[in-house]
Amino acid sequence: MTIHEANELLRKKQVSSVELTKTYLARIDKVDAKVRAFVTVTGDLAMAQARQADKVLAEGGGGPLTGIPALIKDNMCTKGTLTTCSSKILQNFVPPYNAMVVEKLNSAGAVAVGKANMDEFAMGSSTENSAVSITHNPWDLARVPGGSSGGSAAAVAAGETVYALGSDTGGSIRQPASFCSVVGLKPTYGRVSRYGLVAFASSLDQIGPLTRDVTDAALVMNVIAGHDTRDSTSVPAPVPDYTKNLIPDLKGFRLGIPKEYFVEGMQPEVAGAVRNAIKKLEELGATTTEVSLPHTGHSLAVYYIIAPSEASANLARYDGVKYGFQYKDTDNVWETIEKTRQYGFGPEVKRRIMLGTYALSAGYYDAYYLKAQKVRTIIRREFDAAFEKYDALITPTSPTVPFKIGEKADDPLQMYLSDVCTLPINIAGIPAISLPAGFAGGLPIGLQIIGKPFSEETILRIAYAYEQAAGWWQNKPAI
Ligand code: GLN
Numbered sequence: 001m002t003i004h005e006a007n008e009l010l011r012k013k014q015v016s017s018v019e020l021t022k023t024y025l026a027r028i029d030k031v032d033a034k035v036r037a038f039v040t041v042t043g044d045l046a047m048a049q050a051r052q053a054d055k056v057l058a059e060g061g062g063g064p065l066t067g068i069p070a071l072i073k074d075n076m077c078t079k080g081t082l083t084t085c086s087s088k089i090l091q092n093f094v095p096p097y098n099a100m101v102v103e104k105l106n107s108a109g110a111v112a113v114g115k116a117n118m119d120e121f122a123m124g125s126s127t128e129n130s131a132v133s134i135t136h137n138p139w140d141l142a143r144v145p146g147g148s149s150g151g152s153a154a155a156v157a158a159g160e161t162v163y164a165l166g167s168d169t170g171g172s173i174r175q176p177a178s179f180c181s182v183v184g185l186k187p188t189y190g191r192v193s194r195y196g197l198v199a200f201a202s203s204l205d206q207i208g209p210l211t212r213d214v215t216d217a218a219l220v221m222n223v224i225a226g227h228d229t230r231d232s233t234s235v236p237a238p239v240p241d242y243t244k245n246l247i248p249d250l251k252g253f254r255l256g257i258p259k260e261y262f263v264e265g266m267q268p269e270v271a272g273a274v275r276n277a278i279k280k281l282e283e284l285g286a287t288t289t290e291v292s293l294p295h296t297g298h299s300l301a302v303y304y305i306i307a308p309s310e311a312s313a314n315l316a317r318y319d320g321v322k323y324g325f326q327y328k329d330t331d332n333v334w335e336t337i338e339k340t341r342q343y344g345f346g347p348e349v350k351r352r353i354m355l356g357t358y359a360l361s362a363g364y365y366d367a368y369y370l371k372a373q374k375v376r377t378i379i380r381r382e383f384d385a386a387f388e389k390y391d392a393l394i395t396p397t398s399p400t401v402p403f404k405i406g407e408k409a410d411d412p413l414q415m416y417l418s419d420v421c422t423l424p425i426n427i428a429g430i431p432a433i434s435l436p437a438g439f440a441g442g443l444p445i446g447l448q449i450i451g452k453p454f455s456e457e458t459i460l461r462i463a464y465a466y467e468q469a470a471g472w473w474q475n476k477p478a479i
Contacts (some may be wrong), residue, residue: 003162003216006068010057017057017067021050021111024069028113028160031479034141036133037155039074040082040115049111056109064219066109071161073152074115075122076207077196078102081112085198086130087120089344090324099196100231101165101207101224108223113161117151120346121315122172122200124148125418128409129348136405137179138477139444143402146176146418152210153180158479163220164210169200170303171397171422173208174434178397178446181436181475183463184210185217186422188453189429190235193228201310202233204303204426213473214435214464218242221456237454245457246464251285253462256390260296261421266399269440274396277437277447277466281394284465291390293382298375299424300416305359305372306427311349312356318344351412380428387452392462395421397434397446421448431456433463436472 001009009015025043032038046069053067072078075085077095079102084090098106105112119129127135127150135150137143138158145154149166153176156164166173168186177184185208192207199205209220222243227236257278262271278288320326320340327339345353359368386393398418408414425432430453437447447466451459467473 001162002212003064003068003219006162007064010067017050017053017111018047020067021046021069021113024113024161031158032160034136034479035138035154035158035160036135037117037151037158037160038114039084039086039117039132039151042081042112042114045081046111046113053109053111062109065105065223067111069113069162070105070110071113071116071152071155071164072102073118073149073164073166075118075167075198076102076165077198078112078115081115083115083198084132085121086118086132087345087349088131088325089318089340093324097196100193100228102196104224116149116155116164119148119150120349121198121311122148122167122169123311123348123352125171125175125415126408127151128405129346131346134405137402138479139181139442140402143404143443144179146179146398146402148172149210150176153177153182153184156180156182156210156212157477159476163212163216165207166210167197167205167207168426169204169307170426171419173210174397174422174432174446174448175418177210177434179402179444181444181472182210182212183214183217183433183435183473184208185221185433185456186425186431187221187225187456188431190233191431191454191456192224193226193231193234195228195230199314201307202314203310204307214460214467215243215246217433218246218460240457242457242460245461247461248465248468249285250281250462250465253286253392254390255281255286255288256291256386256393257288258291258293258296258393258395260293261395263399263420266396267401267440270396270399270401270445273438273440273445274447277470278394280466280469281462284469288394289390291386291393293386295375295379295382296424299379299427300420302372302375302379302427303423304355304416305368306376308352308356309359309369310356312353312360315349315353320344348412376427379424383428383430392459393450395448395450397421397448401440401443401445425450429453431459433459435463435467436475437470438472439475
């Protein structure tokens, strides 16, 4: 069910929030042993919130999210509920406060069914880096759901929640959305507060929705977007009603098709589906033009210097002293810190910490980190120039359909290549959405629509028009 469908049923009193919540909890019970999208199920909390929502609804109150089940990625702080980032080092961490987005969902009357599995500290593209379990793709359980928000995307696809929140540092909302055939929006950097989001790479991280359709993404954005004085990078720009502009017509829209995104090694079925989608956008009234963003090819290198550098600084706080897991059997405090990090972090997290520490060390800082920041500016300017001529850019989300579990796990470089089409967007701080654009051999393909800063309304409209015309979103996995 979508949010707007559930909302209609609740308003017409055809179902209560308690009934709806019980149905979803039963569904989780039934399929999550196979999907493993959840690290924590908060059944009691959900039922209490559902009863409260029913009271509010009975009085004619509440909003579009009231009484509807939501799932939150496990890197967003939830007061009183474990927040582990799917890492051993936070296996017992219960935050004393809520992330801003969680506060906002609570105020909107959302029903929290649990916390979603993820790649440890959001580092990965397959959810195989979780210290808890591997999440399985509901379309084919032998394949990955993408990552790092793989739990969020898989749960939406498998009908274990109506919608979910994810975080996106280099593609972690959009790539799993693509792999699971759901909608995923990464907002403009600064549009949604990061307060209470466990930091991975602070200049790239952004929270956004994973939903069944575009209307739902707009509904969630209406609640979570906005300025927050507790996040100094959050922008005090007014929040529009993101549902207002959802019109199934694209007359007058100018769309650019950056040729560098059709990378070498891309599966031909993916390129074909995206070409078909571009034709559909033209039928809806848009004009499309091939464009060139020549520095796109440097994005991967820039990202894998900047993200690990920031991660190495952000993850210095996990020392076993302040909170989380502590290795106890030691002689002195230094050994405690060392052993805590040795046993608490998984291999990918350690790899990032080492890469980042190296890139930031004296003597290498100018050669790597500073150089990467300069190229970052060039990439951003290239986008700015394109947006002088075009309303949005259209690309694939991922060069491939979901791959098999284990297929890339031993080859970090192959894994990093999963995000070639999504990384540049975080580097530039701009918004992008991924939505279902077809299937190859029964496996999902995603279309990415990229916009200028704070143009979420525009990309949502283009996505909506395409979604309504193409209808891919209506397909559901057999699970
Ligand atoms: N896959 C990328 C990485 O491992 C992006 C992750 C993300 O967006 N959180 O860094």
